Amino acid sequence: MSFDADTMVDRRRMRxxxxxxxxxxxxxxxxxxxxxxxxxxxxxxLGFAGGDRIARVTISGVIRNDRDRxxxxxxxxxxxxVKAVVVxxxxxxxxxxxxxxxxxxxxELVAKKPTVMVxxxxxxxxxxxAALAGDHIIAQGNAIVGSIGVLFQYPNVSDLLKTLGVxxxxxxxxxxxxxxxxxxxxxxxxxxxxxxxxxxxxxxFRDLVRERRKLDPDILGKVTDGRVFTGRQxxxxxxxxxxxxxxxxxxxxxxxxxxxxKLPVKDWDLERDLGELSFLHLGTAALDAAGLGGLARTxxxxxxxxxxxxxxxxxxxxLWHPRAAD
Numbered sequence: 001m002s003f004d005a006d007t008m009v010d011r012r013r014m015r016x017x018x019x020x021x022x023x024x025x026x027x028x029x030x031x032x033x034x035x036x037x038x039x040x041x042x043x044x045x046l047g048f049a050g051g052d053r054i055a056r057v058t059i060s061g062v063i064r065n066d067r068d069r070x071x072x073x074x075x076x077x078x079x080x081x082v083k084a085v086v087v088x089x090x091x092x093x094x095x096x097x098x099x100x101x102x103x104x105x106x107x108e109l110v111a112k113k114p115t116v117m118v119x120x121x122x123x124x125x126x127x128x129x130a131a132l133a134g135d136h137i138i139a140q141g142n143a144i145v146g147s148i149g150v151l152f153q154y155p156n157v158s159d160l161l162k163t164l165g166v167x168x169x170x171x172x173x174x175x176x177x178x179x180x181x182x183x184x185x186x187x188x189x190x191x192x193x194x195x196x197x198x199x200x201x202x203x204x205f206r207d208l209v210r211e212r213r214k215l216d217p218d219i220l221g222k223v224t225d226g227r228v229f230t231g232r233q234x235x236x237x238x239x240x241x242x243x244x245x246x247x248x249x250x251x252x253x254x255x256x257x258x259x260x261x262k263l264p265v266k267d268w269d270l271e272r273d274l275g276e277l278s279f280l281h282l283g284t285a286a287l288d289a290a291g292l293g294g295l296a297r298t299x300x301x302x303x304x305x306x307x308x309x310x311x312x313x314x315x316x317x318x319l320w321h322p323r324a325a326d
Contacts, residue, residue: 054250054259055082055113055268062319063094063102063126070105072270077112082268084114084259086249087134093126093319096150096201102126103208106133114257116249119143119240124228124320128239129205132212136256137240138248139231145239147320148209149226150201152194158184201316213238228320 055076076082087106093099109115110133117123119139123131124147131137131145139145161167161183168183179190206224209215215223215238223229223237234240242248246265254261 052081052083052260052263054253054263054265055079055085056088056246056265057085057268057270058088058090059102059127059130059270060088060090063091063130064098065095065101066098069270070101072268073105073109076268077109079268082113083263084253084257085109085116085268086246086253086265087115087117087130088246089117089119089123089127089131090121091127091130092122092124093129093147094317096126096205096316096318099126099129099318103129103133106130110134114253114259116252118244118246118249119145119231122320125149126318129208129318131240132208136252138242138244138252139234139240140245141231141243143231143234144228144320145231145234146223146228147226148205148224149318150198150205151317151319152198153317154180154182156180156182156186158182197316201318205318209239 057073057076076085106115115134117131117134117137119127119131119137120143121140122144123137123139124144128146128148168181170178170181170183172178175187176190176193180186180194206220209224210220219237223239229237229239231240231243235243242252250259250261250265253259
């Protein structure tokens with residue numbers, strides 16, 4: 001019995017030590033992320049050295065307002081060694097305001113540098129708003145393009161609260177203040193107010209598509225009903241200009257903009273600093289540092305991290321992601 005008791009004590013001591021070192025590992029990981037973020041910003045600030053280049057910019061994941069990304073694009077527009085830009089897009093969209101901000105920044109870049117957009121896997125909703133900033137858009141044949149529309153979602157737990165016997169009291173200045181709130185059935189007036197917001201943003205999105213893609217009313221009505229299209233369908237509907245990859249984009253730059261096709265294509269980082277990373281991505285890094293990298297990679301690989309991040313978005317959304325709605 002004494003031996004068993006000593007063994008249990010030793011095991012508990014080992015577990016405490018393991019927990020301690022895992023906490024230390026997480027702290028080291030956070031410090032490492034800070035250092036890496038500083039290095040990334042340093043690279044973006046310095047730009048390119050060693051001759052003329054074509055810059056490769058990557059827009060991926062959920063789109064939010066991001067001032068650091070805007071500043072990185074502004075610096076890219078001023079970089080004398082950059083002769084052209086290839087923007088890769090693989091995004092389901094995000095907030096409507098964030099997508100508008102990104103579109104504006106990309107339009108300013110297009111005004112300064114020959115630029116072509118390449119849809120790698122998806123340019124849906126807000127991702128397509130970003131793509132519309134370019135004067136020429138190409139995509140892979142099986143890429144997803146479109147989802148032109150605006151969404152406003154909110155949970156309503158009023159029936160659940162009734163079941164639990166919980167009532168939320170409130171005092172507000174007017175009936176539409178903080179409406180809808182999810183704690184009571186949505187009034188017709190609140191629904192109408194939200195519908196007006198969605199309609200206004202949708203009109204802006206639709207007009208942007210019409211203006212940038214020069215679509216006639218019949219095609220415009222067909223492509224702006226919220227559905228998505230493959231790259232091949234998008235070419236026929238004039239949502240994009242052709243099929244291809246980065247090599248196709250460089251060929252277009254050479255043919256139409258006089259850019260030397262032999263110029264090296266180098267990444268221009270738009271990475272966010274630590275303060276701009278979501279807690280979900282920081283959590284993935286912490287899991288990895290604590291010896292749970294397999295779990296972190298599983299979450300990332302299955303789309304759980306991105307799906308959870310889309311659920312945290314507030315306000316008007318220009319977003320297409322079936323997994324987030326399941």
